[in-house]
Amino acid sequence: MADASELYELKGLSKRYTRGKETVAIFDGLDMTISQGDFIAIMGPSGSGKTTLLNLLGGIDKPSSGEVLFEGQRIDNLSQGRLAKWRAKNAGFIFQFYNLMPTLTAAQNVELPLLLTNLSGKARKERVKTALDIVGMVDRAGHRPGQLSGGQQQRVAIARAIVADPKVLLADEPTGDLDRTTADEILQTLQLLNKELGKTIIMVTHDPEAASYAARELHLNKGRFEEKGKV
Amino acid sequence: MNDATLIRKNLFRKRLRAILLMVSILVAFLIFGVLGALQNAFSMGSGTAAQERLVTVNRINFTVALPYAYWGRIQQVEGVRNAAPASWFGGYYQEPQNFVQSFAVDPETYLAAYPTEIVLPPEERAAFLEGRTCAVVGRALANQYDWSTGDRIPLMSNIWQNTDGSQAWELDICGVFDDTEGTYPTNYLMLHYEYFNESLLFGRDSFHWITINTTDPALNDQVSQDIDALFANSSAETSTTTEAAFNEAFMEQFGNIGLILTWVIGAAFATILMIVGTTMVMAVNERTREIAVLKTLGFTAPRIFRMVLWESLLLSFIGGLIGLGLASLAAAAASGALAGFLPAFGLSLTNIVTALILMAALGIVTGILPAYNAMQVRISEALGKI
Numbered sequence: 001m002a003d004a005s006e007l008y009e010l011k012g013l014s015k016r017y018t019r020g021k022e023t024v025a026i027f028d029g030l031d032m033t034i035s036q037g038d039f040i041a042i043m044g045p046s047g048s049g050k051t052t053l054l055n056l057l058g059g060i061d062k063p064s065s066g067e068v069l070f071e072g073q074r075i076d077n078l079s080q081g082r083l084a085k086w087r088a089k090n091a092g093f094i095f096q097f098y099n100l101m102p103t104l105t106a107a108q109n110v111e112l113p114l115l116l117t118n119l120s121g122k123a124r125k126e127r128v129k130t131a132l133d134i135v136g137m138v139d140r141a142g143h144r145p146g147q148l149s150g151g152q153q154q155r156v157a158i159a160r161a162i163v164a165d166p167k168v169l170l171a172d173e174p175t176g177d178l179d180r181t182t183a184d185e186i187l188q189t190l191q192l193l194n195k196e197l198g199k200t201i202i203m204v205t206h207d208p209e210a211a212s213y214a215a216r217e218l219h220l221n222k223g224r225f226e227e228k229g230k231v
Numbered sequence: 232m233n234d235a236t237l238i239r240k241n242l243f244r245k246r247l248r249a250i251l252l253m254v255s256i257l258v259a260f261l262i263f264g265v266l267g268a269l270q271n272a273f274s275m276g277s278g279t280a281a282q283e284r285l286v287t288v289n290r291i292n293f294t295v296a297l298p299y300a301y302w303g304r305i306q307q308v309e310g311v312r313n314a315a316p317a318s319w320f321g322g323y324y325q326e327p328q329n330f331v332q333s334f335a336v337d338p339e340t341y342l343a344a345y346p347t348e349i350v351l352p353p354e355e356r357a358a359f360l361e362g363r364t365c366a367v368v369g370r371a372l373a374n375q376y377d378w379s380t381g382d383r384i385p386l387m388s389n390i391w392q393n394t395d396g397s398q399a400w401e402l403d404i405c406g407v408f409d410d411t412e413g414t415y416p417t418n419y420l421m422l423h424y425e426y427f428n429e430s431l432l433f434g435r436d437s438f439h440w441i442t443i444n445t446t447d448p449a450l451n452d453q454v455s456q457d458i459d460a461l462f463a464n465s466s467a468e469t470s471t472t473t474e475a476a477f478n479e480a481f482m483e484q485f486g487n488i489g490l491i492l493t494w495v496i497g498a499a500f501a502t503i504l505m506i507v508g509t510t511m512v513m514a515v516n517e518r519t520r521e522i523a524v525l526k527t528l529g530f531t532a533p534r535i536f537r538m539v540l541w542e543s544l545l546l547s548f549i550g551g552l553i554g555l556g557l558a559s560l561a562a563a564a565a566s567g568a569l570a571g572f573l574p575a576f577g578l579s580l581t582n583i584v585t586a587l588i589l590m591a592a593l594g595i596v597t598g599i600l601p602a603y604n605a606m607q608v609r610i611s612e613a614l615g616k617i
Contacts (some may be wrong), residue, residue, distance in 0.1 A: 050339050060527060060610040081531050088529025095614070099524045103240040115233065124232075160528075168603045 006072075007168060007200050008034035008057060013066035015052050026052050027223035030066070036167070039194040039201045041214035048220045050204040051172055057202060058091050058170045059083040069148040071167075088116040091160030094171035098153040100145040106156045107132065107141040132161035134190055151182035158189060162199065169193065172201040175210050187213040234534075238542045242517070248514070249546070252507055255548025256550025256593070257500040257557070260586060264491045264558020267582040284344065285443040285451060285497040286477035287458055290468040293477075294319070296437035297467050299428075302337075305441055308457050310450040313338035316424065316438040318401075321390035324376055331372065332419040333386060335427035335438075344442045348415040355406025357379060363426045365405035373407045382402055386420070392432040400427065425464075442474065500593070511543055515601035522605050523613030536606040543598025544591065551590035555583065 011093050013030040017021050026049035026093050034057075035038060042050050055061035056068055059075050060083075068076040075086055087093075092113075100109045107128050114124045132138045135155040145153050154174060161169055171190065175183035193199045203214060219226040243249050263310045287305060289295040296318070306314045316336055322333035338360050342349060351359070351367060366386070368378055377386065385399045390516045394399055402422055410417050428435055445454050455471040472480075516521070522535060559578050566576040 055611050058527070081533075084526065084529050084531045086529075087527065092526050095524075099241075099520065099614070101237075101521055101524075103244045104232075104237075108236070111232050112525070113528050 001107070004028045005036050006015070006033055007036045007070065008032070009067075009069040009072075010056075011067040011069070013056065013068065014063045014064045014203075015049065015056065015061075025223060027220070030223065030225070032218075032225060033199065034202065036200055037194070037198050039213070039215040040203065041211035042202065042204045042220055043206065043208070043211055043217060044220035049142065049223065050220055053220065054170050054172055054202065054204050057168075058093060059087050083118075086096045088113060088164065089165045092164070092166040092169045094154070094157055094161050094169060094174045096173040096176040098145070098150070098157045098177075100153055100156060100160075102145050105138060105142050105144055105149065106159075109145070109156055110163050112160060117164065127163055128159075129145065131163040132156070134162065134193070135159045150178050151185060154178065154182075154186050158186070158193075162197075163191060168200040171201065173205055174203060175205070175207060176196075180209075183207070183210065234541075236540055238538055238545060241538075242542050243543055245514075248562030252510055252546055253489035253550035253553070255503055255506055256547060259503045260498075260551045260554030260590070261558050261561070262499050262585060263496050264555050264578055264582065265561055265587070266495060267585075268558065268562040268576050268578050270489060270492050271579050271582070272576040281464065283445045283448045283451070284474040285445060285455060285458075285471050287441045287443060287469050287471040288439065288472050288477070290459075290470040291439060293480075295467075296434065297441070297469065299436035299438065301462065301467075301469070302438070302441060304461060305443065305458055308461065310445050310447070310452060310454040310457070311441035312446045313340055313343045313444040315344040315442045317341065317388060317440055317442065318424065318427065318438045320386070320420075320422065320427065321388050322386045323389060324384065324386065325368065327387075327389065329376070329421055331376075331386060333366075334419065334421055335424045335609065336421045336520050337424050338421070341421065341442070344444055344604055345415075347411055350409045350411055351406050355408075358405040358571040359421075362403060362405055363423055364401060364403050366402040366422040367406040368404060368420045370407055370409050371416070372420060373404075375418075377413070378404055378407075380406055386422070391427075391434065393430050394432050395430075396432075440477075443471070454493055462527070500589070504593065504596060507543075508544070508600065511546075511597050511601045512604070515539055515605050518605075519608055519613045522608045523610045526608065526610050527614070532606040534607075536602045539605045540595065540598040547590045547594035547597070551586060551593070555586050 010032040012029055013032075014028045015026040016028075017026065018024075018073055030053075031168070042053065044050050052061065056063055056076070059068075059078070063076050066076075067074050070086075071091065077082065078086060093200075100106075101112070104112075110131050111124055112129045114127060117124075119127065129138060129141075132141055135158050137152060137155045137159060140148060140152060140156075143152075144157070148156065154177075161171075169190070174190070175186050178186060187210055194201050194215070201214070203210070205211050287297070287301075298315075302314060302316045304312060317337075318335040320333040320335050322331040323329050324331050332479060342351070342356065342359075355367065359367050377560065382404045384402055384404065386402050388398050388400065393400060400422065402420075424438070443454070443458075445451055446603050451473060458471045459469050525535060526532070555578070562577045
């Protein structure tokens, strides 16, 4: 861990869905803290609420009750507009299926989050180049997603996630669509971002090998966390 | 890169679809432009009609002649300042397809009827008044047939026969007239009524209409009633209206251009609206996942709404401006050939402003629903999972 100060605090977090007349609780009264510089793998069986939790941490879903605090400020009660601004400033997202814009080049995809900043065109270009350099994709900057392999696309997606220098990276099955070798390369990149740049990473995964790259493993089961300690 | 790049890339992501949509919009605005130009040409006369001018024609129809004696009697009516008789000549030059709009007029009263509209140099005016075989032609007509002052031309009539057995009248072009502000037609020829009347084999001593200038526009209604009352129950009753009403009635021979324009454009736009609107909704639905990603990255809902709306507006304006440009080119190309019959065949500023408003309206109407849908995309539902 690069920094031990608290980044997230979840207080009595509950998420319930209504299916017909039945109310289903995904989790109820969840408490948790995440420190700056953590690299956490969240594991658990299908339907355990891993992705729902990630959505709550990323400010794209709201809890049924409880609080989500980020750097001591509640984000669960922000309006949609303020949440969008919060995401742009604080969170980088990495998707299982990359979700790059097919009509844009790799560099343009990476530049997207910077359109929400006041940076000049020149400064944006420099940032994009740096981000692509970190993931080893500078030489593919002018390629469209369709011209890249899955692993290369995920690298571009990681560059997009880090380009605006967010405080936390939220990754949902980032290697779920990749072969083992490529998956390891991606996970090594994430590990590098955590160790060298101090990025807080919260990763949802089914894959124990992927989870092994994280500093902490949290198993979500029946609405409760079980933590497996790691060195 | 900026939002405009994204808008442009999204619009052209399926190039064929975008081009087909633009072509359909282009066609609608091409129709709008060409019909607008046609309407301008047809409405030119009524637009330049002075308030104080009246026109008296035969009550049956303006193609049915009135007796020559009516001219003198109309001049005696109180409130009439000037009365100018005229007859259709039905002219053509060399070949019947070379139509020449031509009237036999009394030069002095006819020029007096249009003191500001017809601009003729003093020496040419004097020559026209004095020379029996003199004719004056409008600038557009002179340009069309390359006529100039001093030319002698045979003008054929497809209505009348000359006493020499021919249908030709030899005319000396004594002047070329212009209009004051480019709003009065200069696509016709005037010849001496006397010269025309004396050489007619049949139908002498009659005319088709009289243009009347009143002493005060406020007297128009009274003068009209007095003239028509004067010839009531005669063998040739009259109908006197304002010149504007007469011109409009004349143009209605060709059909109600305004109504045709409205219906054709209405049908074209209703079709385009449905096609473009449906396609835009589909195009944005296809991008639900990408919109959810943009929202995840921090793009706000209003910003996404604006981007989709701009995409629709861009589509409408590209298609519309190309269509309007083509209409303008088509009008320019056709105006030369139609100058003799339809002067001012071209797009007006009003046409262009109306078209721009229609483009904006089309873009907004077709874009508002997909833009709203895009704004409403819920990230967690659209992505399933992040």
